[in-house]
Amino acid sequence: MKRGNYPHTLHLIWIKPGGENLSKNVYLELASYLSMVYLGWLSNIEDLVKLLQLSFTPEEARALLSVPAKPVPVELTSISEIAATASMPEKELEPILDRLAERGFLYTGEMENGEKGYALLRRGYGFTQAWFWAGKRDALTKKFVDIYWKYHFPDKGDVSPQNFRYIPINISIESLQPEQAIYPHEMIVEIVRKARKIAVAHCACRVRYELANGEHCGHPEEVCIKFNELAEQLIRAGLAREVSKEEALDIIRKTEEAGLVHFTDNTQEGILHNCNCCGCACWNLGAIKRRMVPRDQIIATYFLRETDEELCTACGSCVDICPVDAVSLDDIAVVDEDWCVGCGLCIAQCSSEAITLKRRSDAVPPETFESLHRERERAYEAIRVRTRER
Ligand code: SF4
Numbered sequence: 001m002k003r004g005n006y007p008h009t010l011h012l013i014w015i016k017p018g019g020e021n022l023s024k025n026v027y028l029e030l031a032s033y034l035s036m037v038y039l040g041w042l043s044n045i046e047d048l049v050k051l052l053q054l055s056f057t058p059e060e061a062r063a064l065l066s067v068p069a070k071p072v073p074v075e076l077t078s079i080s081e082i083a084a085t086a087s088m089p090e091k092e093l094e095p096i097l098d099r100l101a102e103r104g105f106l107y108t109g110e111m112e113n114g115e116k117g118y119a120l121l122r123r124g125y126g127f128t129q130a131w132f133w134a135g136k137r138d139a140l141t142k143k144f145v146d147i148y149w150k151y152h153f154p155d156k157g158d159v160s161p162q163n164f165r166y167i168p169i170n171i172s173i174e175s176l177q178p179e180q181a182i183y184p185h186e187m188i189v190e191i192v193r194k195a196r197k198i199a200v201a202h203c204a205c206r207v208r209y210e211l212a213n214g215e216h217c218g219h220p221e222e223v224c225i226k227f228n229e230l231a232e233q234l235i236r237a238g239l240a241r242e243v244s245k246e247e248a249l250d251i252i253r254k255t256e257e258a259g260l261v262h263f264t265d266n267t268q269e270g271i272l273h274n275c276n277c278c279g280c281a282c283w284n285l286g287a288i289k290r291r292m293v294p295r296d297q298i299i300a301t302y303f304l305r306e307t308d309e310e311l312c313t314a315c316g317s318c319v320d321i322c323p324v325d326a327v328s329l330d331d332i333a334v335v336d337e338d339w340c341v342g343c344g345l346c347i348a349q350c351s352s353e354a355i356t357l358k359r360r361s362d363a364v365p366p367e368t369f370e371s372l373h374r375e376r377e378r379a380y381e382a383i384r385v386r387t388r389e390r
C-alpha cells in the first residue's frame with residue numbers, strides 16, 4: 001500500500017502489511033497514523049490498536065489509512081487518489097468509504113471538479129468525537145473512555161493561532177466599554193443567525209466524564225452545536241439532530257443560564273462548531289481550571305474581565321460562578337488575568353455593575369476557516385523543522 005505524501009514525515013512507526021499478520025499490521029499502521037496526526041495524546045499504541053480492531057474491519061482500517069490528512073479539516077481528497085493510495089479499485093473502495101462517512105468518521109462532499117471526495121475528520125471534528133456525539137453509553141464507547149482517560153493530556157503544542165477561542169456570553173456585550181467594539185463574529189447569536197444548517201449533538205466531554213466517573217457532572221449535555229457542512233455530516237451520520245435557528249438560540253440561552261462558556265472555531269468566517277463548556281468535564285476549561293496547561297496554549301482568549309474598584313462591594317457573588325477559579329476576594333474582587341478566559345459569566349452575577357470586559361489586545365481571529373488551518377499548518381511545520389534540526 002502506498003501512502004499519501006502528507007504528513008508521513010510525522011510517522012514514527014511504519015509497518016509494511018503482508019503475510020499472516022496483514023490485518024494486525026493495518027491496525028498498527030492506522031494507530032500510528034492517527035496517533036501522530038489526530039490523537040496525539042494516545043501514546044500507548046497497543047491500546048489504540050485494540051480499540052481500532054473493535055471499531056473497524058480490516059478493509060475499513062485500510063481505507064481510513066489511505067485518506068490523507070490535510071491541513072484543513074474538511075479538505076476533500078478524490079476517490080481516485082484514495083483508491084491509488086489504497087491500491088484498491090474505486091468500485092470496491094467507495095462503499096467502504098461511504099460506510100465510514102455514514103458512521104461519522106469521514107466527511108464526504110463534492111469537489112470543485114464535481115468528483116466525490118472524502119476527508120478524515122480530525123480531532124475536534126470527528127476523531128474522537130464520533131464515538132460520543134450520539135450520546136451512547138454502550139460497551140465500545142466505555143472501552144474508548146477507558147483508553148481516553150488513561151492517556152489523555154491536553155495538547156501542549158503551543159501552536160498559534162489556536163484552533164478554538166472563547167467568546168463572551170450575550171449579556172456581556174452591553175458590558176463592554178463604549179470604545180471596545182464587539183464584532184459580529186464575536187456574538188454567538190450572529191453566528192447562529194448566519195448559519196445555513198444547524199445540528200445539535202451530545203457533548204463528548206460530558207459523556208466521557210459520566211462513563212469514567214459513574215456520575216454526570218450535571219450540566220446540560222445535548223448542547224454541542226454544529227454548523228453548515230459539519231452539521232450536514234453529523235445529521236447524515238445520525239450523530240446529531242437538526243435544529244432550527246430558534247431552537248439553537250434557545251439552547252444557547254440555556255447554556256448561559258447553566259453557567260457554560262461558549263467556544264467556537266478561532267476564525268471570523270466559516271465557523272463549523274460551537275461547544276458550551278464547563279470547568280468540570282471539558283477538555284479545555286477543565287484543564288485550565290486545574291492549572292494543567294497555560295490558558296493561551298490551548299484556547300484563544302480575546303477578552304479579559306475588569307473590576308471597578310469603586311463599585312465592587314466584595315459581595316463574592318462573582319467568585320463561585322467563575323468556571324476557571326480566576327477570581328478571589330480581598331477588599332474587592334481580584335481577577336487573575338493569566339487565567340480569566342473572558343467568558344463574561346461573572347457579569348450577570350454582579351448587582352453592583354462593577355464588572356466589564358476589556359479587549360485584551362488588537363488581535364483578531366484569522367479571517368477564514370481555511371486561513372486558520374493553513375496558518376496552523378505553517379506553525380506545525382516550523383516545529384517539525386526545529387525538532388529535526390535538534
Ligand atoms: S459580584 Fe460585583 S460587587 Fe460582588 S465581588 Fe464580584 S465584582 Fe464585587
Ligand code: SF4
Pocket residue numbers: 304305321322323324325326327335339340341342343344345346347
Ligand atoms: S473572571 Fe471568570 S467568569 Fe469572569 S470573565 Fe473571567 S473567566 Fe469568565
